[in-house]
Amino acid sequence: MGNEEDRLVTAIVIGCGNRGENYSNFGRDFPKRLKIVAVVEPLKHRRDRIGDWHKVPPQNRFSHWEELKGSKKLADVAIICTQDKDHMAPAVQMAGQGYHLLLEKPMAVTEKDCQKITEACQRNGVMLAVCHVLRYYPPCAKIKEILDSGEIGEVMSINHVENIGYWHFAHSFVRGNWRNEGESTFSLLAKCCHDVDLIYYWMGGKEVVNISSFGSLQHFKKEKKPLLATDRCLTCPLSKSCPYSAERIYLKEPVIKQWPNSVVCDIEDDPRVYPKVLRKTLETSPYGRCVYDCDNDVCDTQMVNFMFENGAVANLTMTAFSAEITRHTRITGSLGELVWDGSSQGIKVYSFKTNEWKSISADAVVPNNVLTRGHGGADFFLVDSFIKAVARKDPSLIKSGGEESLKTHMLVFKAEESRKQNLINHLVNKPTPAHP
Ligand SMILES: NC(=O)c1ccc[n+]([C@@H]2O[C@H](COP(=O)([O-])OP(=O)(O)OC[C@H]3O[C@@H](n4cnc5c(N)ncnc54)[C@H](O)[C@@H]3O)[C@@H](O)[C@H]2O)c1
Structure with missing residues (x-):
């Protein structure tokens, strides 16, 4: 994997949801190669989960990337894992502050915003790896x-x-x-x-x-909705036979906190509590809606x-x-x-x-027991390449520049x-x- 001479790379994670957690796990897998030194996330439990794993000091836990505007540089790289519409603003800001970027795809949701990101990286001489994991x-x-x-x-x-x-x-x-x-x-x-x-x-x-x-x-x-279907799956008479029923997707045994259930309900994993809370959540959550009656x-x-x-x-x-x-x-x-x-x-x-x-x-093959192994190991190879590129100052190691x-x-x-x-x-x- 990394060479002896690979120095430790420090990172700030912006967006501590599913993907942010996944990429930051590389720092748990290889603590001599990646250290998460700051986290940015509005949801406290997510911010603290990643913050605690990586022993991020309280003063480096932020709710919004704008809080970092004008502050001194805290790390070598910014790992940007916010939702699609929220990529351009933090990417341009962080590139402007000299951070190399590991940026989730899509780069942004308009042509102009994608261009702004590439130009900001070029202007500031920072590396950009887009998470085209394939x-x-x-x-x-x-x-x-x-x-x-x-x-x-x-x-x-x-x-x-x-x-x-x-x-x-x-x-x-x-x-x-x-x-x-x-x-x-x-x-x-x-x-x-x-x-x-x-x-x-x-x-x-x-x-x-x-x-x-x-x-x-x-x-x-709506026009494809079966006659007897109701608006929510848990009370629908067709829930046992409808292939798209939330009951069939999320509540099949064993009910555990694993994707996609973890997206519906991300409370701490306790097998005695999780299935009940998940069922309760589905009564009101968007994930319990009839697929023929959504926005x-x-x-x-x-x-x-x-x-x-x-x-x-x-x-x-x-x-x-x-x-x-x-x-x-x-x-x-x-x-x-x-x-x-x-x-x-x-x-x-x-x-x-x-x-x-x-x-x-x-x-x-991905090394045994690493936590960063999503997408058939692609996530591991992506972060591995990016971290190497930064440690060795060699952008040619990035396949998705x-x-x-x-x-x-x-x-x-x-x-x-x-x-x-x-x-x-x-x-x-x-x-x-x-x-x-
Ligand atoms: N590369 C891939 O194959 C792949 C796979 C899945 C998702 N994605 C992409 O990854 C991105 C994240 O997806 P996800 O599933 O992790 O979403 P998610 O909703 O689980 O995580 C996004 C996080 O950003 C946080 N956030 C919102 N505003 C913020 C702010 N101002 N500052 C910091 N954080 C903020 C949210 O609270 C949330 O925790 C999306 O763009 C998605 O399309 C890529």
Whole structure:
């Protein structure tokens, strides 16, 4: 992992929710490489949970990033894990104060704000790593290696599917944080900025010249509500048979404080109390609402088509309606074909020369017992690379830097523009500079 010469990197965590907790765990896993020295979070119990784990002194526990404005620099890096709409302001502020940034995706929810972040980092000479975890996910990195080696020749087409999973979609995009575009952002940006980024990454920097997209909210709306359904799942006569019932998603045995339950109810974990409090919470919480009666408006089904400068094509399907929560990919080339089922062992390559399939596994593995292991280990490799980059002053160790991430975010905005304005032949232009 880290070299002997890797110095200790200090960090401030802004947003101590699910992701902030996950990344800061690297400091518990490798205390000689990362030390959390300050926390920023309006919810006291979250602020104190991370603050206590890392022995953050009381004077370094803040409620809002604005409290840090003009203060002396407390750490080398800022880990920004606030919600999507609250990325730009802390990112620009912290870059201005000289912090290197580990910034959750999406960078921001408008093109202009994404540009402002990249420019602030460039202006202040700080490193930026956007949390495009898939670039660090061992099978995705292995696929990149295979493509770059020329094993399947020149890439001709990519078919990539993001299977969000029917109950996961209901949790996050119908009832939860990413359900409403006005409150957070559109689902292609929230969920598939990763996939657009990955397609671009796999294509080895070939520029996209044309993009188009179709999609809509097909299912989770009032007109699809069954006749007998009521507004809340716990009192609904259909709760046993409805696949999206909160009862089936959150209260199946054993009821434990694990994602997604921990998002609904994040009280301290006590097996004697947790199931009862969770049930009570669902009586009134947004997570107990009928999926056909929420204030959601984001697409549950969307496709994007890409045309690259060399004539290669790609498409991306985002669907809520899948059993699995995995990505599937098929890539064709002039000398062979590659398929991937989303798992670490699941890459298969066919050679047109030998007429044989071979299976390839991703070799990188996360060390045993580390706490930072989400997204199949990708979270670990992301933080590991970023912390190394800062310790060694070597931005080349970051696979998801500002400029490329900005480029791939722009593709997502273009795709959404195409969907909304019915532009089926949407030329992609270079991003225009941000206005001050
Ligand atoms: N990289 C990935 O694959 C991935 C996966 C899931 C989520 N995300 C992204 O990570 C981000 C965080 O998601 P999450 O699930 O951790 O959300 P969360 O709601 O659990 O955490 C966000 C936290 O920010 C806090 N906050 C609000 N205002 C603040 C302020 N002024 N200063 C400091 N903190 C403030 C909230 O109280 C909350 O605790 C989102 O942008 C999300 O889209 C990325």
